[in-house]
Amino acid sequence: MELSAITGLMAVTRPNNIEEASMTGSLIPKDNTVDGTLFDSFLNTAIDNIKTTNSYLSDWEDEEIKFALGETQNTHDLTNAMQKASTALQYTVAVRDKLLEAYKEIMQMQI
Secondary structure: OOHHHHHOOOOOOOOOOEEEOOOOOOEEEOOOOOOOHHHHHHHHHHHHHHHHHHHHHHHHHHHHHHHHHOOOOOHHHHHHHHHHHHHHHHHHHHHHHHHHHHHHHHHOOOO
């Protein structure tokens, strides 16, 4: 079973049309054209990850309600849903914090 199927998190892969340009770590498209597909891909992946996190949180809530109402006695499903939701939420918050940190750093740059 894939890691993404177990954790619900998508693996981050390097796009095919990007190569490292120099020791500074800057990235340049191989064909020297910029058409916005890299940003579109990043944005769509982020939106998918947020939707996945929301679904895990919803599943956790559903399992809690079922357990509280006595509809199920299976604590394994409740614990599993709780751990998935917790991990996904921690990942989402960490990515958000890094993006905000990068945004603040860019805003402090002088032109």
